[in-house]
Amino acid sequence: MDLLEHQGKAFLAAAGVPVPPGLVARTPDEAVSAGAELGWPVVLKAQVRAGGRGKAGGIRVVADAEEARRQAASILDLRIGGHDVRRLWVEAACSIEAEWYTSLTFDRAASRHLALLSARGGVDIEALAVDEPGAIARHHIDPIEGLPPEAAAELVTAAGLGAHTDQLVSLLGLLYTAYVGGDAELVEVNPLVRTGEGRVLALDAKVTLDDSATFRHPEWEQWQADDDTVDPRDREARRHGLNYVGLDGTVGVIGNGAGLVMSTLDVISNAGGRAANFLDVGGGASAAVLAAALEVVNDDPAVRAILVNIFGGITRGEEVANGIVTALERVALGSPIVVRLDGTNAAEGRAILAAHESDRLVFRSTMTAAAETAVALAAGARS
Numbered sequence: 001m002d003l004l005e006h007q008g009k010a011f012l013a014a015a016g017v018p019v020p021p022g023l024v025a026r027t028p029d030e031a032v033s034a035g036a037e038l039g040w041p042v043v044l045k046a047q048v049r050a051g052g053r054g055k056a057g058g059i060r061v062v063a064d065a066e067e068a069r070r071q072a073a074s075i076l077d078l079r080i081g082g083h084d085v086r087r088l089w090v091e092a093a094c095s096i097e098a099e100w101y102t103s104l105t106f107d108r109a110a111s112r113h114l115a116l117l118s119a120r121g122g123v124d125i126e127a128l129a130v131d132e133p134g135a136i137a138r139h140h141i142d143p144i145e146g147l148p149p150e151a152a153a154e155l156v157t158a159a160g161l162g163a164h165t166d167q168l169v170s171l172l173g174l175l176y177t178a179y180v181g182g183d184a185e186l187v188e189v190n191p192l193v194r195t196g197e198g199r200v201l202a203l204d205a206k207v208t209l210d211d212s213a214t215f216r217h218p219e220w221e222q223w224q225a226d227d228d229t230v231d232p233r234d235r236e237a238r239r240h241g242l243n244y245v246g247l248d249g250t251v252g253v254i255g256n257g258a259g260l261v262m263s264t265l266d267v268i269s270n271a272g273g274r275a276a277n278f279l280d281v282g283g284g285a286s287a288a289v290l291a292a293a294l295e296v297v298n299d300d301p302a303v304r305a306i307l308v309n310i311f312g313g314i315t316r317g318e319e320v321a322n323g324i325v326t327a328l329e330r331v332a333l334g335s336p337i338v339v340r341l342d343g344t345n346a347a348e349g350r351a352i353l354a355a356h357e358s359d360r361l362v363f364r365s366t367m368t369a370a371a372e373t374a375v376a377l378a379a380g381a382r383s
Contacts, residue, residue: 001209004047006089007223008205012187015178017171019202022091031072032065034090040064044072045089050081058085061093095196096203100161101125101136102172103188104179113141113179115152115172117159121191147176167200183213233277233300240292242279249274250378251371252297252306252335254290256281256315264309267367273375276303281315290323291330298333304378306337307370317341317349328356336360336377340370 003011009019023034024047035042046058053059058080062068068090078085099121107114118136120128128135137158141147152172156165171192179187186208193203214220224238237244243258247265251273255261258280265275277300281293290308297306310320320341327333337360341349350363357363362377364370 001211001214001220001224002049003205003207003209003223004049004087004089005045005205006047008187008207009089009202011182011184011207011209012175012178012189012202012205015174015181017174017178017202018200019205020091020094022089025072025088025090026076026086028069028072028076031088031090032068035062035065035068038090038092041093042068043091043093044068044075045091046075046078046080046085047087047089048080048083048085050083053080056080094193094199094201094203096191096193097196097198098194099191099203100159100193101190102175102192103186103190104175104184105186105188107140110140113143115139115141115147115155115176117155117161117168117172119160121193125190141176146180147173149173164194164200167194171200183210183216184208185210233296236299237279237296240289240296242281242289242293242296244280244296245278246300247275247277248302249276250302250304251374252276252279252300252303253309254279254281254293254297254306255309256311260309260311264307264367264371267371268307268375271368271372271375273371273378276300287319287322287326290320291326294324294327294333294337295331298327298331298335303335305374306333306335307374308337308339308341309367309370310339310341310343312341312343312346312349315344317343317345317347318352319349321349321352324353324361325356328361333360336362338362338364338370338374338377340364340367 006024013019021038025031025034041061041063044060044062046053058075058078060071062071072088076085101118101121103116105114116136116138120135137155139155149169152169153165156168161168175187184207188206189202191203194200231246233246234244251268253264253275255264261278261280268275279293281289297303362373364373
């Protein structure tokens with residue numbers, strides 16, 4: 001789960017990482033109220049999961065209420081990196097003496113956590129890593145040993161920031177606590193700043209949380225529930241624990257196994273259609289999971305036909321059939337369903353579905369035939 005900046009800062013602040021004070025605003029009037037509460041000047045920051053906000057005009061310093069109202073309206077009208085701006089983070093402005101970069105993530109190649117630190121913050125770190133790799137100090141962290149002060153001090157020295165060792169060692173320790181204790185996959189601060197008053201603050205926060213750890217963190221639910229940037233289809237699929245990615249076509253796709261679903265998308269494209277989603281119900285999908293998957297896809301207003309492509313291994317054919325029957329009983333499906341069912345207990349599954357076959361529920365024996373039928377049905381429904 002990728003957090004918005006203000007959520008990431010709340011995550012870091014909970015571990016003691018110093019961040020500037022700020023408030024969320026969803027309208028120009030709320031931005032003005034936030035600025036008055038924080039004290040002028042303030043910084044208006046677009047809250048989207050995309051880089052390059054500054055270049056896109058999504059970060060602006062404002063000095064008073066009139067300017068805040070005008071600039072907030074302008075930012076809320078932006079689309080950055082394919083995302084509409086629906087909220088702002090209104091943050092107290094601070095004087096900046098220096099900008100640094102730091103992050104913690106997992107290096108899969110080394111099977112170790114990795115800490116990065118650079119004196120060159122506030123820039124495109126990916127480009128810096130390519131053009132000047134020596135400008136980024138690296139330290140692999142043993143998960144048993146953690147990040148003791150001595151190791152953090154070596155990283156600070158390697159980054160050429162030895163004059164700020166005490167402050168940075170303390171901050172790196174807090175970031176590591178947030179990263180490990182908070183089950184994060186990535187904690188990145190760019191820029192990490194030293195203010196004119198000598199304070200070190202996380203001026204930005206990019207945080208990715210490990211979805212597999214959701215059961216340990218009931219506090220994450222507030223971020224998921226209060227996320228108006230997430231596609232409603234994705235939110236509903238997440239509620240059911242489904243592996244779902246929304247696309248922009250008209251053929252809804254349900255399959256078992258990522259490889260099979262990806263192949264199904266290709267076959268739909270070859271048949272002249274476009275998939276509306278990627279939805280993988282997994283290797284042992286039950287009737288309840290299939291029914292939930294059909295509900296999610298059916299609720300997408302762009303879907304004109306649904307292709308269910310199951311090759312049974314662990315997933316049994318009768319479970320798939322029972323899931324489809326359950327969905328038919330529970331939901332008024334707005335699109336015809338094309339089923340290709342093969343593998344374990346496929347005959348039993350087809351027998352269960354036979355009693356329900358109609359022009360709204362169609363069987364095909366091959367993936368190609370099923371895709372062609374779904375594309376044709378989607379085109380006919382659309383016209």
